[in-house]
Amino acid sequence: MNRLFRIELIKIKSNASFWVLVSLHIGIILLVVLSGKVFLKSLSINGESISNMVDPASIPLYQFPDIWHNITYVAGYLKFILAIYMIISITSEITYDTLRQNIMNGMSRADFIISKLFLVLVLSLGSAVFLFLTGLIIGFLSTPDPQIHDIVKYAGFIPAYFLLLTAYLIFALLIGLLIRKTGLALGLLFLYTIIVEPIIVFRIETAWIKGLFPLKAINNLVHMPFGKYVLREVQDYVALKDIAIVIAYCILFVYCIYLLLKKRDLK
Amino acid sequence: MNNVVTTNGLTKHYGRIRAVNDLTFGIPEKSVFGILGPNGSGKTTTLGMLLDVVNPTSGTYSWFSNLSRKENRQKIGSILETPSFYPYLSAIDNLRIIAEIKAIGYENIGEVLKLTGLYERRLSAYRTYSLGMKQRLALASALLCDPLVMILDEPTNGLDPRGIAEIRELIRTIARQGKTIILASHLLDEVQKVCSHFAVLDKGRLMYSGLVNEVSHEELRLEISADDPAELFALLKTFPGQRKVEFSGETIIITLPGHVAIGDLSRFVFEHGIVITHLLALRKSLESQFLEILNEKA
Numbered sequence: 001m002n003r004l005f006r007i008e009l010i011k012i013k014s015n016a017s018f019w020v021l022v023s024l025h026i027g028i029i030l031l032v033v034l035s036g037k038v039f040l041k042s043l044s045i046n047g048e049s050i051s052n053m054v055d056p057a058s059i060p061l062y063q064f065p066d067i068w069h070n071i072t073y074v075a076g077y078l079k080f081i082l083a084i085y086m087i088i089s090i091t092s093e094i095t096y097d098t099l100r101q102n103i104m105n106g107m108s109r110a111d112f113i114i115s116k117l118f119l120v121l122v123l124s125l126g127s128a129v130f131l132f133l134t135g136l137i138i139g140f141l142s143t144p145d146p147q148i149h150d151i152v153k154y155a156g157f158i159p160a161y162f163l164l165l166t167a168y169l170i171f172a173l174l175i176g177l178l179i180r181k182t183g184l185a186l187g188l189l190f191l192y193t194i195i196v197e198p199i200i201v202f203r204i205e206t207a208w209i210k211g212l213f214p215l216k217a218i219n220n221l222v223h224m225p226f227g228k229y230v231l232r233e234v235q236d237y238v239a240l241k242d243i244a245i246v247i248a249y250c251i252l253f254v255y256c257i258y259l260l261l262k263k264r265d266l267k
Numbered sequence: 268m269n270n271v272v273t274t275n276g277l278t279k280h281y282g283r284i285r286a287v288n289d290l291t292f293g294i295p296e297k298s299v300f301g302i303l304g305p306n307g308s309g310k311t312t313t314l315g316m317l318l319d320v321v322n323p324t325s326g327t328y329s330w331f332s333n334l335s336r337k338e339n340r341q342k343i344g345s346i347l348e349t350p351s352f353y354p355y356l357s358a359i360d361n362l363r364i365i366a367e368i369k370a371i372g373y374e375n376i377g378e379v380l381k382l383t384g385l386y387e388r389r390l391s392a393y394r395t396y397s398l399g400m401k402q403r404l405a406l407a408s409a410l411l412c413d414p415l416v417m418i419l420d421e422p423t424n425g426l427d428p429r430g431i432a433e434i435r436e437l438i439r440t441i442a443r444q445g446k447t448i449i450l451a452s453h454l455l456d457e458v459q460k461v462c463s464h465f466a467v468l469d470k471g472r473l474m475y476s477g478l479v480n481e482v483s484h485e486e487l488r489l490e491i492s493a494d495d496p497a498e499l500f501a502l503l504k505t506f507p508g509q510r511k512v513e514f515s516g517e518t519i520i521i522t523l524p525g526h527v528a529i530g531d532l533s534r535f536v537f538e539h540g541i542v543i544t545h546l547l548a549l550r551k552s553l554e555s556q557f558l559e560i561l562n563e564k565a
Contacts, residue, residue, distance in 0.1 A: 003367040010360050010367075011353060097351035104318045105368045105408075106341030266320040267312075 004115040008122070017088050022123075025081040026130060032074050033134065036061045059229045062142035065153035067135050069225040069236060072161040075131050076222050079165050080193065082123045083172035087185045089119060090176035100266035109261045113254065116173055124165035132158045160221045160238040167218050167246045170253045177260055217245040269296045269331070271416050271447045272317060277326035279312050279471075286312040288471040290326070294449060294464070299442045301458030301479070302451040303557060304468035310451040311348055311420055313468070318345055318418065331415070341369045344409030345418040350401040354394035358385055358404055361393055362411055369412040379407040382437075398425045406437065417441065420451045435461055455557050467560050475560045486510075487525050489532070490547040492518040502539055506532065518545060 012018045040059060060066050093099040102112060135158070140146055172189055179185035197215045204210050211220055220242040223235040270293035277290040287309040294300045302310050315321035317328055319336055330339040352361045362376045380386040383403040388396070396404065402425065409417050419438070423431040438461050442448055452458055458465050459479060466476040493499040496519060503512045503521050511522040523532070529548065536543055 003370065007364050007367045010356070010364050014357075014360065015355055096354060097349070098353055100320050100347070101351040102364075102368055103320050104340060104343075104345045104347065105365050106337055106343075106370075107368050108337045111337075263322070265315070265322055267315060 001114070004111055005118050008115050008119045011089075012119070012122075018085055021081055021085040022126075025078060025127065028078055028081065029071075029075050029131070030134070032078070033071050033138070036070070060142075062138050064139045064143045064146050064150040065155075066225070067139045067142070068154035068157045069222070071131055071135050071138075072157040073222045073225050075127070075161060076164055076219065079168045080190065082127065082165065083168055083189060084186060085123070086120065086169045086172040087176040087189065088182055090116065090173055091180060091182040091185055094177075094180050095182070097266075103266060109258065113257055113261065117170070117254070120166055120169040120173065123169060124162050127165055128158055128162035131161060154236065156238055157222055160243075163243065163246055164218050164221045167214075167250050167253075170250050170257075171214060171218075174253045174257050174260075177257055211242065211245065214249050217242055217249060221246060270294055271296050271331045272328060274313075274317075274328040275326055277313065277316060277328055278324045279309075279316060279321060280324045285471050287316070287323075290468075290471070290473050292466055292473055292476050294447065296331070297442075297445050297447055298464045299438070299448045299450065299462045301462035301465035302449065302468060303455060303458055303465055304451075304453065305561075306453055308468040309471040310453075310468055312471075314345075314347055314418055314420055314449070314451060318343070318347065320347075342412065342414055343416045343418060344412060344414035346405040346409055346422060347418070347420045349424075350405035352393045352401075352404065352408075355392055357392055358389045358396075358407075361404070362408060365408050365411055371412050375411055375413070379410045382410065383407040399427065399430045402426055402430070402434070406434065410441070414446065416447045416449065418449045418451075421453070422450065423452075423454070423457060431457075467557060469561055487523045487527060487529075488549040489521050489523070489529065490515070490518050490545070490549055491521060491536075491543060492545040493536075493541050493543055495541070499536070499541055499543075502536060502541060506535055520549070 040061070061070055093102075099112065103109065107115075132155075139151065143150070175189045175192075176182075176185045179188060193215055197213055201210045201213050201216050210216050221238055225234055225236065227234040228236070273293040274290050277287060278285070279287040290309075290313060302313070304310050312321055316323045317330075318340060330336070332339065334342075353364070356364075358380060359376060362379070363373060366373055366376065377386065377389075380389050383406055385400060385403055385407060388400065393401070393404070402422065406419075406422065409419070422438070423434050426434065435457070438448060438450070442461070442463075448461075450458065450462060462479050464477070465479050467474040491499065491503070496514070496517065500512060500514065500519055503509060503519060506512075506521070506523075508524055508527060509521055510524065511520075513520050521532075529546070533543060533546070
C-alpha cells in the first residue's frame with residue numbers, strides 16, 4: 001500500500017501539468033470566492049429585483065455558518081479542473097505504455113487502480129482541506145462575533161464536498177480509461193457533464209429519478225444556497241439518500257474500471 | 268533440466284487473425300532462449316501473454332514457481348518492443364517507480380545506471396534521451412531487480428553497431444550469472460551469436476524448437492583441396508555416408524552427416540595416397556536453417 005502511494009507521489013512530484021492544474025484550481029477558487037462581494041455590488045447597482053427585497057450589502061455570504069455552504073457550492077463547479085488532470089494522468093499511462101510496463105514489472109491490475117485511487121484521494125482531500133482552511137480564515141475575518149455553534153453548523157458541507165470531488169474524479173478516471181485519448185476523453189467528459197446529462201435530467205419530471213443520474217446525484221450533495229437570500233426555501237443540509245447514491249456510484253465506477261482493465265489487452 | 272516457463276496450447280485471436288496459434292513449448296532454466304520469426308509472426312503477442320498483459324484466447328502457461336503471477340512478474344525483468352517510461356521523469360525517478368513495483372530497495376539503481384552507461388545523465392528527463400539511451404535504460408530497468416528471468420524483445424532495435432555489440436556482451440555476461448534469458452528477435456545472426464536454444468515462429472505457429480548447436484551439428488560441410496582436385500573429387504564420391512560432393516571453384520565442398528569425424532575423412536583420403544592441402548569446416552548458419560524451416564513447412 002505504502003509503495004503504491006509512493007509511486008503516485010513520484011509521478012506527480014515533477015509533473016508540470018499537475019502543478020499547473022492544481023495552482024489553477026486553487027487560484028480560481030480564491031478568485032471566485034473572493035468575488036462574491038463585487039458580484040453583489042454590481043447586482044445592487046444594476047437595480048435588479050434582488051435589491052428590492054434585500055440589501056445586498058447585508059447578505060452574510062462570508063459569515064459563519066453560511067460560508068461553508070456557499071464556498072463548497074461554488075468550488076463544486078470547479079471540480080472539472082482537477083478532472084482534467086485525472087484524465088491526463090490516466091490517458092498518458094496508456095499513450096506512453098507505462099500502464100503495460102507497470103503490469104509487466106509486477107503490478108497487479110488492482111494495484112494500478114489502487115494507486116490511481118490514491119491520486120484521487122490526494123486531489124480531493126487536498127482540495128477539501130484547502131477549502132476548509134479558506135472558509136475558516138474568511139469566516140473569522142467576516143463574522144463580527146463568531147460563535148462555536150455557528151462555526152460548526154454547516155461545516156458538514158466540507159466532507160460532502162470531499163465526496164463530491166472524489167466521485168467526480170473517479171468518473172473522470174473511468175472515462176479516461178474507456179476513451180484512452182486525452183482530447184477525446186476530455187471532450188466527452190465535458191459534453192456529458194454540461195450537455196448530455198443536464199438535458200436528460202431536464203426532460204425527466206420525477207425528482208427522485210433525476211437524483212439517480214450520476215452527475216445530478218453528485219451535484220445534489222451540495223444544493224444551491226443563494227436562494228435563501230431572496231427568501232426562498234433551500235436545502236441547507238446534505239441528504240443521506242444522496243450520500244448513499246454517490247457512494248454506490250463510486251463503487252460501481254471502480255468496479256467498471258476493474259472490469260475494463262481486466263478484459264483489455266494492453267498493447 | 269527444469270523449465271522456467273511452459274505453455275500449453277497458447278492461442279490468441281484478434282478477430283479473424285490468429286496472432287498465436289496453439290503454441291506448446293518449454294523454456295529450459297538457465298538457457299538463452301531465442302524466439303525467431305519474421306515481423307508479425309506472433310513473438311511479441313506470445314511474450315505479452317506470458318507477462319499477463321495480453322489475455323490468451325485459449326491455452327495456459329505456467330511460470331517457474333508456485334508464486335502468484337504478480338510475484339513471478341516482480342522477479343522477471345522485461346522489455347517488450349519499445350522502451351516505456353514516464354517521459355517527464357528522470358532515469359532515477361523512473362527506476363524508483365520500478366523498484367517500488369518490484370518491492371525492492373533503491374540501492375541497485377546507481378549500479379545498473381553505471382552498468383548501462385547512463386549514470387552521468389541520471390537526472391535528465393527521459394524524453395531528452397536518444398534512442399540508444401532509452402534502450403539502455405530499458406535494459407537497466409530489466410536488470411534492476413536482479414531478475415531470475417529476463418525477457419528481451421528486439422533489444423538491439425535502433426542501436427548503432429557499437430551499442431549492439433555492447434548489449435550482446437551484456438546479455439552474455441548476464442547469462443553467465445545463471446539467469447534465463449528469453450530473447451525475441453528477427454535478427455538470426457543475433458540469436459546465433461548469443462542463444463543456446465531457439466524456437467521459430469511463423470504466422471503464430473511453432474515451426475521448430477531446439478538447440479542452436481544442434482543446427483550447426485546436424486550437417487557438416489567441409490571445404491577441401493589437394494594437388495589434383497579431379498582425383499580427390501572422384502575419391503570423395505566413394506567416401507561412405509557422403510551426402511553431396513561438388514566443386515566450388517578450385518576447391519571441393521563435401522557435405523557429410525553431423526556425426527562424422529573429420530579425422531576419419533582425412534585418414535580415408537590419406538590412405539588412398541592423396542595429401543590434403545586445404546581443409547576448412549564450414550558452419551551451417553542459422554539463417555540457411557531458418558529459411559529451410561520456413562520453406563519446408565510453408
